[in-house]
Amino acid sequence: MxxxxxxxxxxxxxxxxxxxxxxxxxxxxxxxxxxxxxxxxxxxxxxxxxxxxxxxxxxxxxxxxxxxxxxxxxxxxxxxxIAPVLEARRLFPRMTVYENLEMGAYTRRRGREFDEDLARVFALFPRVEERLRQLAGTLSGGEQQMVAIGRALMARPxxxxxxxxxxxxxxxxxxxxxxxxxxxxxxxxxxxxxxxxxxxxxxxxxxxxxxxxxxxxxxxxxxxxxxxxxxxxxxxxxxxxx
Amino acid sequence: MTEYEVLLQQTINGLSLGAMYALLALGFTLVYGILELINFAHFNVFMVASFIGMWALQLFGVSGQTRILTGAALAGVLAFAFVVTMAAAGVIGVAIERLSLRPLRGVRGTAAMITTIGVNYILFNAILLTVGAGSENYPNPLPVVRWQFGHVIVELKEVLIWVVAVVLMVALHLFVNHTRLGKAMRATAQDGEAARMMGVDVDRIIVIAFFLGSALAGAAALIFGLYYNYTSFIVGYTVGLRAFTAAVLGGIGSITGAMVGGLLIGLIETLGGQLIAVRWTDVIIFSILVLVLVVVPSGLFGRSNPQKS
Known part of the structure; x- marks a missing residue:
């Protein structure tokens, strides 16, 4: 078992x-x-x-x-x-969407796996890719939720x-x-x-x-x-x- | 000297002072940004660092303003003095955090802030009792070089201050915005608990904030000594309080705010002194402190509604 x-x-x-x-x-x-x-x-x-x-x-x-x-x-x-998607999204509001995703992968090294995970997040949420350079705090509620989930996925949980x-x-x-x-x-x-x-x-x-x-x-x-x-x-x- | 030239001269002087205040203000802001703690020990970290810088220069036989260096020797001695002073100040800052603030982590209320006041007095009295109450003639190996534009004078030491300040601020900017640890630091400042849940070791980020802030105070301390040719046990208060005002004016917690606030306070000091009266400078500066706190407590670049965890 x-x-x-x-x-x-x-x-x-x-x-x-x-x-x-x-x-x-x-x-x-x-x-x-x-x-x-x-x-x-x-x-x-x-x-x-x-x-x-x-x-x-x-x-x-x-x-x-x-x-x-x-x-x-x-x-x-x-x-x-173990990766969290936090309550009320709790993104880092004055960091860009890309930086938020990077924070999700904080404990991991950059490289091929990082790029793969990024591609996976973009495939799930095309909107996240469009908003990549925007500050997270300026997104709509729905977009923030996508980034929050994407950020957690960047940890490859x-x-x-x-x-x-x-x-x-x-x-x-x-x-x-x-x-x-x-x-x-x-x-x-x-x-x-x-x-x-x-x-x-x-x-x-x-x-x-x-x-x-x-x-x-x-x-x-x-x-x-x-x-x-x-x-x-x-x-x-x-x-x-x- | 026309009135226009006088104001231009005072602007140049103000920018030099302002660069120093900005470096010192950054230390308040870095720590506040992450811990929401006003680190009052920062005043006398600056003061102690000015003595460390003095001793570092004396190691090379520089004393007073009699031994002038030029060329590579000057660059080498200054670089050594800046590195030693900044590193030593950084270590003092880290020691303060580890010994007196980390044990209080999680304690609510003003305990941590009161502790920094206590540490401030320890540093103050340690220097007073060992070095004494007199003012020290600061070793200065810089040759007196002046460039004259009409009646307006720019001195070599001012150019040095600007170069050092710009290099350090650009370096800080690059660190905070383009490195993994710098981004973790910003994330921690914006939402500490969320940053922790991303795997950020927040204790380490706090240590880095204290080290960087104190090292910048070290640079400001050496600049102070080279600019005014003296230091004493009291300079932590006279200079530190103005830098603190600069941090509040810019919006404490904001790095841009500390830089802009520092320059503004420097300009207000020299131009205010010129247009009103030098002996009123402190009244003007601290009126600004009170006014900012009453009217725009978040400062020029601060957030009125910081993200709380």
Missing amino acids: TEPLLEFKAVDAHYGDFHVLKAVDYTIETGEIVCLLGGNASGKSTTMKAIMGIVRPTRGEVFYEGQTLRGVSTTERVRRG KLLCMDEPSMGLSPAYVEQVFDIIREINRQGTTIFMVEQNANMALAIADRAYVLQTGAVVLSGPSAELRQNEQIRHAYLGEMTVA
């Missing part, structure tokens, strides 16, 4: 006195799209930060490729193939961690972004995605976890969760008639 690509085992995390993650377990297998659903302050962003090593678990352990990430620096995590890829995008764009996420996954990148847009997320994810005030309250294959009364009520915008 092969080990999961990423695994959280009973992870607790605190922000000062705030208990943000409570004995959380996740398992992400290589090749999957896994989605993390939850409202505001449910611990979604903290999950992302714990994967990247920005937040350290106070208890429990995170494993990547079967090895603990305890004491592993963020730089080393990126080098081993095995695991792409996406924080709210649909946030602030128009419905047409959301669909486009989700198509691209599926395409990236098809090309061999495992995807762990935090989302509020449960409808779209469950449509493309293999499995999902539901996070509520720091604890996993539900998990399972997307198809099953889509049928779940509680999910339909809380996340899919369907009103239950009393």
Whole structure:
């Protein structure tokens, strides 16, 4: 049996006195799209930060490729193939689109692989190539999201961690972004995605976890969760008639 | 000397002073850009560096303004003095960061800023107690060469200041915009957490910012000594506060702002001194500081709404 690509085992995390993650377990297998659903302050962003090593678990352990990430620096995590697409895009606004892409490849050497990855990003997002010399802060929201995804791909990640890829995008764009996420996954990148847009997320994810005030309250294959009364009520915008 | 010539002369003097203020202002801005910390120790890193420059020149038997060098000997001694002073100042800056600021990383509030004030006093008193309170006659191997245009005079030492300042600022510009580490530095200044998640070792970037900023203060310190032919334990405040005003005027955190702000403060000092009265210079300069903080706190090139992580 092969080990999961990423695994959280009973992870607790605190922000000062705030208990943000409570004995959380996740398992992400290589090749999957896994989605993390939850409202505001449910611990979604903290999950992302714990994967990247920005937040350290106070208890429990995170494993990547079967090895603990305890004491592993963020730089080393990126080098081993974990790349983030940050919440609200968080580009470097006063750097050009090209420089932002370069920052995504920060831990890697320039050369043939860099050029290949750049070509791959341009193939996925022709608009990014058009905007290459523009300052990232001057792009539209949709274009910024493309650059943010492209920037993460420049790290040639095995695991792409996406924080709210649909946030602030128009419905047409959301669909486009989700198509691209599926395409990236098809090309061999495992995807762990935090989302509020449960409808779209469950449509493309293999499995999902539901996070509520720091604890996993539900998990399972997307198809099953889509049928779940509680999910339909809380996340899919369907009103239950009393 | 016509009034026009007087103003032109003061403009030339102002540009020389301004180049020095700009180099010193860059140190405030580089550190602030990344840590959002006003490094008050920067004042006396400048002052200590002026003494290091003095000692470096004395190693070659240069003392006062009596031993004049020319040609290759002059170039060699000056190059040595600049390299030693800048490197030593850079190391002092890095030591300050490692010993007194890194342990406070992540502590909220003003602890780090207060610490830099403490370090500033340590440097101040270390020089006061070892060297003394007198002012030192600065060794200056530059021959007195002047070019006269009508009644307007340009001196060799001023040309030297401009050349050094331009070379250093162009080098900084190239580093920040065209190297991997320079880009990482800009990225860290714009969004530190995002830069970290790209794999940037932010601690290393902070060390580089302190080294570069302090090294530039070292260059400014040597320029100061060669321009005024003296130094003393107090120059960190007199010169440093004006450079700080320059950084605020330009928009602290902005590299272009520090350069432009430095030149403006230099010009305001000499032209203001000429048009109003020299003894009012400090009143004028610090009124500008207050005015900028009240009216345009972000300065000429600063961001009113910095990207926060």
